[in-house]
Amino acid sequence: MTRLDPGLWMERPGFRKLLAALSGDDGATRLVGGAVRDWLLGAQVADIDLATRLAPPQVIAALEEAGIRAVPTGLAHGTVTAVVGGTPYEVTTLRRDVQSFGRHAEVAFTDDWQEDAARRDFTMNALYADPVSGEVLDWFGGLDDLSARRVRFIGEPLARIGEDHLRILRFFRFSARFAPELDAAGLAACAARANDLMALSRERIRDELLKLLALPSPASTVEAMVGNAILRPVLPEIGMAGVAQLRLLIDAETAARVSADGLRRLSALLPADAALAADVGARLKLSNADRNRLSLDADRSPAPDDPRALAYAVGPAAALDLLLLTGDARAGQWAGALSSWARPRLPISGKDLIAMGLPPGPQVSRRLGEVERRWVEAGFPADRNRVMAIARELLGMK
Structure with missing residues (x-):
């Protein structure tokens, strides 16, 4: 039996009070998902999600009776955010899918833990922990997959992607984070349903892609995505030449001791064409500032002798991008200075x-x-x- 130390969560602000309100001592509420997964891996955990047998109106009533603020963040899907001790906790009633529409699902509430676990995406994300004993509950082999560093869909991958098309991108993001190799069945299903990405909002695609690119070592995963035409329906501009540039950029970032940046890495994946970069930025609905930076990053001309002159022209973020994207050996030397550099003002008019x-x-x-x-x-x-x-x-x- 696998157990976690309850001390990992019991001493968090307001957690004991929250647990008492939600009948956690009686088994009605458990920890679920990313927090359980990451604690098992020995990683830092920022947010804790809870699953409960209590229906949403019961959750709200119990929280209010305990003097805990209840925010109805997603009542249609059973989610209430409890704010206690200044810390938010997402509390979601156990669910099963009645009907799915590629991104949105019609759900029914249940009191069956396994039914709730069955509707989640990957086995490593369907792990629950008893808040009192720390016992980890696993119905789909998530512990074995976590131990093997394997990202595997629960059930039939094609069906799971049909329920939620975003799972295609999540498969690659989680694989880049946790798995040395891509699960063959999962990869095949993602390749077969790649066109489903066209049904997603561009904001969803943007957020997942930038999260993936900001991971420490995403190049091999991105190469597999390009090789299997995963991005072709939504970002056909990205090809193997871009993957090669991404690898060079990651090497430059490592040598300069510069933190990963998803937008900079997206620039590396795109051809050095400002108009194309502007089009991609608009398509992904980037902010005006990020769209401008993406376009500026397309100019791969050598930097001037004083990189501050470049920063004055394009801004410090784009200046550092260009030093790294062009493989300028001064990137590490100037990274700190550019990060804190304020654009001076011409003293005359x-x-x-x-x-x-x-x-x-x-x-x-x-x-x-x-x-x-x-x-x-x-x-x-x-x-x-x-x-x-x-x-x-x-x-x-x-």
Whole structure:
């Protein structure tokens, strides 16, 4: 029998109070999913999810009676967020699928733990823990799969993907995180149903893809995705050339001791084409800032002698991206400085040029731009008098 130490959760803020409210001592409520999996692996756990036999109205009533804030975050699917001790806990009533629609499911509540486990995606995510004894409950071989570092669908993979198309991307993300090799049956099912990704919102695809790319070593998994045409229906621009660039980027990040960044790695996967990057950014509904950064990352020109000049032009995040994407050996040297670099402001304005005798008009902006370029080349001197001297020299004035 596998057990976890209840001390892992009992001392968390408000947990004992929450457990008492939800009849955890009587077996009505258990820990479930990622927290159980990660504790078994000895990994850090941030969030704890709970499964309960109590129906949603009972959960809300029990929480309110105990003085615990209850937030109805997903009542149609049985989820209530309990906020206690400043910490949120998701509490979900045991469920079984009545009908599924590729991403959304019609559910019925149940009191059968195995029925609830059967509707989850992978065996390692269908592990439950008794909050009092720490006993781990496993109906589908999740403990063996976790021990073998194997990400395996519960039941028939094709059917599970049909219930929720996002499971295709989750299969690869979880495999990149936990498994040295892809489960053959799971891979075959994902390849067979890759077109199902077209039915997902682009936000869902974006979030899963960026999470995958931000993992420590996703290149082999991405290579398998490209080789099996998983991304072709939604991101046909990504090919094996992009995978090669991703590997080079990861090597550069490692050498420079720079943290992984999903957006930067997406840039590596795409051809160096700003217009194409902008199109992908729009398709994935990136924020305006991320869309702009993705486009800027498409310029793989060598960085100037002073990378701050690049940061001034494109921003510090894109500047570091470009140093890494071009394999610039200075990336490690400049990473820390760029992360805290604030864009300086030119100490003079067009009014100063007019005061020097330059006639008002369009040329003021043009000549100020020339002064700004000289100022950047000089290393951004903050001394106003020095910048005025640059302007006078440029304008041929004493």
